[in-house]
Amino acid sequence: MTWLVTGGAGYIGAHVVRAFQDEGIGVVALDDLSSGHREFVPAAVPFVEGTILDTGLFRRTLDAHQVVGVVHLAGFKYAGVSVQRPLHTYEQNVTGTVSVLQAMQDAGVDKMVFSSSAATFGTPTTDLVTEASPTRPESPYGESKLIGEWLLRDQATATGLRHTSLRYFNVVGSGSTEVYDSSPHNLFPLVIEALLEGRTPRINGDDYDTPDGTCVRDYIHVADLAVSHVSAARALSAGTPLEPVYNLGSGEGLSVRQIMEAxxxxxxxxxxxxxxxxxxxxxxxxxxxxxxxARDIDWRMRHTIDEMVTSAWEARRAHLDPTAQES
Structure with missing residues (x-):
C-alpha cells in the first residue's frame, strides 16, 4: 500500500511523508519545488519533481508506484498574495486539483485526504468555529480551497471517491531538524528570521477586542497535523466512514503577544x-x-507552545550557513 503526497517537499508535506514512514506505510512525494526543498524529502522516499498541472505525469506516477490514495497538499497557500494573483491561485489550487482528480480517476485511485484551510470560514461570527460554521471565504485562496472541497464532494457522487478534507489555521514547529518553515509570510518564521538577523519582531495591532489587545489564533504543531493526515488515510483505506470535513483546532487559541513571549x-x-x-x-x-x-482521526494537541517554539528555532538554526554562524 503506497500513498502519494503532493507538495511532499514542502514544510507540511515533508512532515506528512515522515509520518507515513513512521507508520510503515509506503509513500512517494511529488513536488514542483516552487516553494518546497528537495532536501526535505528523506532519501529513502521516491521523489518525483513535477507539477500537479501535468495530468499525464501524475497518472504515470500513480501507476509506477501502485498508489492507492493521495494526500493532496500542493497548492498556492498565501491568502494575502492571492488577492493580487487570483488567476495564479485558481490555476494552482482549482485547475491543479481537477488535474489530480482526473489522473486518479483514470488510474482507478479512489481515496483522497485533502489539505483544505480555515480560510474557507472568512471572519467567524462565533468565538469557536466548528465544522457546521458558515463558510464565507474572503480571499481567492480561501475560495479556491472551498472549491477544492466541492470538487471532492462532486467526484464522490460521480465515481465513489472516498475522501475527507482537513481545515486548519497556523501550523508551526518542527518534528525534525531536517525540516523547517521557510515561508516569508508565516508568523513563526518571520519572528525567527528577525531574531537571527538582529531585528526586533513586530506586532500588527494591539487594540483588538481580546484579553491582551492582540489577535488570537489557533497554533498547532506540524507533527500533530501530520499524524492526523495519516490517520485519515488509514481510515479511508479501511473503509471507515469519515466526515467530509474536519477542523484541526486547538479549541483555545493563543494571542500574538503570547507567541512573542514564548x-x-x-x-x-x-x-x-x-x-x-x-x-x-x-x-x-x-x-x-x-x-x-479527535473522535475520528487521532487529532490532539501533543505539544505546548514552548515546545512549538523550541522545535521551530532548533530546526531553523540547523540550516544556517556554518560560516555565517561563526561570524
Missing amino acids: MARGTGVDFTPEIHARRPGDPDRIVASGDLA
Whole structure:
C-alpha cells in the first residue's frame, strides 16, 4: 500500500511523508519545488519533481508506484498574495486539483485526504468555529480551497471517491531538524528570521477586542497535523466512514503577544516587540474546535507552545550557513 503526497517537499508535506514512514506505510512525494526543498524529502522516499498541472505525469506516477490514495497538499497557500494573483491561485489550487482528480480517476485511485484551510470560514461570527460554521471565504485562496472541497464532494457522487478534507489555521514547529518553515509570510518564521538577523519582531495591532489587545489564533504543531493526515488515510483505506470535513483546532487559541513571549523564552533572545498598525481585514479571534477530529482521526494537541517554539528555532538554526554562524 503506497500513498502519494503532493507538495511532499514542502514544510507540511515533508512532515506528512515522515509520518507515513513512521507508520510503515509506503509513500512517494511529488513536488514542483516552487516553494518546497528537495532536501526535505528523506532519501529513502521516491521523489518525483513535477507539477500537479501535468495530468499525464501524475497518472504515470500513480501507476509506477501502485498508489492507492493521495494526500493532496500542493497548492498556492498565501491568502494575502492571492488577492493580487487570483488567476495564479485558481490555476494552482482549482485547475491543479481537477488535474489530480482526473489522473486518479483514470488510474482507478479512489481515496483522497485533502489539505483544505480555515480560510474557507472568512471572519467567524462565533468565538469557536466548528465544522457546521458558515463558510464565507474572503480571499481567492480561501475560495479556491472551498472549491477544492466541492470538487471532492462532486467526484464522490460521480465515481465513489472516498475522501475527507482537513481545515486548519497556523501550523508551526518542527518534528525534525531536517525540516523547517521557510515561508516569508508565516508568523513563526518571520519572528525567527528577525531574531537571527538582529531585528526586533513586530506586532500588527494591539487594540483588538481580546484579553491582551492582540489577535488570537489557533497554533498547532506540524507533527500533530501530520499524524492526523495519516490517520485519515488509514481510515479511508479501511473503509471507515469519515466526515467530509474536519477542523484541526486547538479549541483555545493563543494571542500574538503570547507567541512573542514564548519566542523570547524558547530562543533565549530577550526582546520587546515593536507595535505597528493593524493589517486590514485581521479579525480579533479565530479559533476552531477539534472535537470531531479527535473522535475520528487521532487529532490532539501533543505539544505546548514552548515546545512549538523550541522545535521551530532548533530546526531553523540547523540550516544556517556554518560560516555565517561563526561570524
